[in-house]
Amino acid sequence: MKEPHLVLNQENLSEIASRIKVPSYKRDTLKKGIVHIGIGGFHRAHQAYYLQLLHEKLGADEWGICGIGLRENDRKIQQVLQDQDHLYSLIMRHPNGQISAQVVGSIIDFILGVYNPQAVIDRMASPDTKIVSLTITEGGYNYDPNTGDFNFSNRDVLHELQHPDDPRTVYGFLTAALKKRQDQGLPPFTILSCDNIEHNGDMTRKMLLAFAQKQNKELADWISKEVRFPNTMVDRITPVTTNEDVEYLKNSYGVLDAWPVSCEPFKQWIVEDKFSNGRPSLEKVGVQFVKDVSPYEKMKLRLLNAGHSVLGILGAIQGHDTIDDCMRDPIFQKFMRAFMDKEASPVLDAVPGIDLTEYKNSLEERFANPNLKDKVSRICSESSAKMPKFLIPTLLENLNSGGSIAFATMVLAAWCYYSDKALSINGMPIEVIDEQHEILNKAAKNTTSDTLSFIRLESIFGSLFESPRFVGAYSENISKIYADPDIRFHMQELLNDN
Ligand code: CS2
Numbered sequence: 001m002k003e004p005h006l007v008l009n010q011e012n013l014s015e016i017a018s019r020i021k022v023p024s025y026k027r028d029t030l031k032k033g034i035v036h037i038g039i040g041g042f043h044r045a046h047q048a049y050y051l052q053l054l055h056e057k058l059g060a061d062e063w064g065i066c067g068i069g070l071r072e073n074d075r076k077i078q079q080v081l082q083d084q085d086h087l088y089s090l091i092m093r094h095p096n097g098q099i100s101a102q103v104v105g106s107i108i109d110f111i112l113g114v115y116n117p118q119a120v121i122d123r124m125a126s127p128d129t130k131i132v133s134l135t136i137t138e139g140g141y142n143y144d145p146n147t148g149d150f151n152f153s154n155r156d157v158l159h160e161l162q163h164p165d166d167p168r169t170v171y172g173f174l175t176a177a178l179k180k181r182q183d184q185g186l187p188p189f190t191i192l193s194c195d196n197i198e199h200n201g202d203m204t205r206k207m208l209l210a211f212a213q214k215q216n217k218e219l220a221d222w223i224s225k226e227v228r229f230p231n232t233m234v235d236r237i238t239p240v241t242t243n244e245d246v247e248y249l250k251n252s253y254g255v256l257d258a259w260p261v262s263c264e265p266f267k268q269w270i271v272e273d274k275f276s277n278g279r280p281s282l283e284k285v286g287v288q289f290v291k292d293v294s295p296y297e298k299m300k301l302r303l304l305n306a307g308h309s310v311l312g313i314l315g316a317i318q319g320h321d322t323i324d325d326c327m328r329d330p331i332f333q334k335f336m337r338a339f340m341d342k343e344a345s346p347v348l349d350a351v352p353g354i355d356l357t358e359y360k361n362s363l364e365e366r367f368a369n370p371n372l373k374d375k376v377s378r379i380c381s382e383s384s385a386k387m388p389k390f391l392i393p394t395l396l397e398n399l400n401s402g403g404s405i406a407f408a409t410m411v412l413a414a415w416c417y418y419s420d421k422a423l424s425i426n427g428m429p430i431e432v433i434d435e436q437h438e439i440l441n442k443a444a445k446n447t448t449s450d451t452l453s454f455i456r457l458e459s460i461f462g463s464l465f466e467s468p469r470f471v472g473a474y475s476e477n478i479s480k481i482y483a484d485p486d487i488r489f490h491m492q493e494l495l496n497d498n
Helices: 041-045 047-058 072-083 117-125 155-162 170-183 200-215 217-226 243-253 294-318 323-328 330-347 356-367 376-380 383-390 392-401 406-421 437-448 468-483 487-497
Strands: 034-037 065-069 088-093 099-104 107-112 131-134 190-193 232-235 261-263 268-272 288-290
Touching (some): 034 047, 047 099, 065 117, 107 117, 200 217, 232 294, 294 392, 383 392
Parallel strands (some): 065 107, 131 190, 268 288
Antiparallel strands (some): 088 099
């Protein structure tokens, strides 16, 4: 590239336009109709991109996005986006090697709530705000998986219940902003969860109402009557940004973007059509609005996300670096498919308009995309929050129905080994990224004296340890894996027997 490199920002946009596709709509007249908490890679590859498509097509002025970070470690993304006038590049990596990249402009502002909670509350309470959407991760909902109830022992929650004007968690912010709207006679916003949780909207509603009940009964009643929480199914595989992504933009387009996002070409968003205060016409850009999202979300969580976890945990032990590496290993590919066919599919509901076999075939193709380089480490990260949502429900339902549990059980035993040793079979250390890592590690380490120690972690496994059938299968797997961690061998043996 001979021309000088150009920093990605609004001022350089017209010059950058000759190198890479840039937003064609006017950004400075966009209103902040959407406030989004959790501006990670996924939001930028998914929701913000759908909004970009809508702005391109219709000029949807009401629906610009204001990002919100509630944690200290959101400071970096805030700084990067601020320096780039909230522009960033999205790099789509196709399975055939083709790459398409474009600059996305639908995010127009960002507020870091850590030291300035009032600015966040004011933004959410502004008449312009119609939707507050969330990607706060599976673990971010402050939910006790044992009881299904709100976790009132969380320190930040205790603080904000005492000090409603100094919120710390998403619930404190939402109630403070809704209270302000109620006081000012403004209609509430819709709360739109975009996390990988079954009934994500219902769960957000239940948690928020439990919190609000403790804080202000009148407000809780208003929320219960007036605020809508559509359930959604969201999908686009979005690896963690790497330095190669940054270099790619620099070398191929001469664009300096400090934090681009790369993703697969596939995307899907299915949303229940119930909104408190209007919504963008996203059906014009491929979003499906339905009455009941449950069959779709269940299918996606239990096939795609669980399929990922199956490959991730076993792949980490085998020493595979990426999901496509796993898919190139025939035993991994067969194992994952057997899990989907024999365990996940039999306990799924019929999904309107979807042929499950085709869906699973398409997942295999997406996982095998050799250009995406989706790291096993990303998939394994926060497994303690993912397993109870992605894999364990399938296992429980098969225990109830007498279905196969062999594949899922091997994955859980392998997860114990992974949490204990953090080593691949070739002796390479595995970096375990999990908020619960210490607890997992401690429980897993006791496996040699108590085989069931790991699965006694009730906040993750519930009462699985009380199922004799599961305990039998699990113990057998633990003995085998601890005697010889050659995971591929055990996977092959299981495939032969099933
Ligand atoms: C992945 C998801 O985090 C995970 O374990 O399964 O991030 C997955 O890539 C997305 O949900 C795809 O939509």
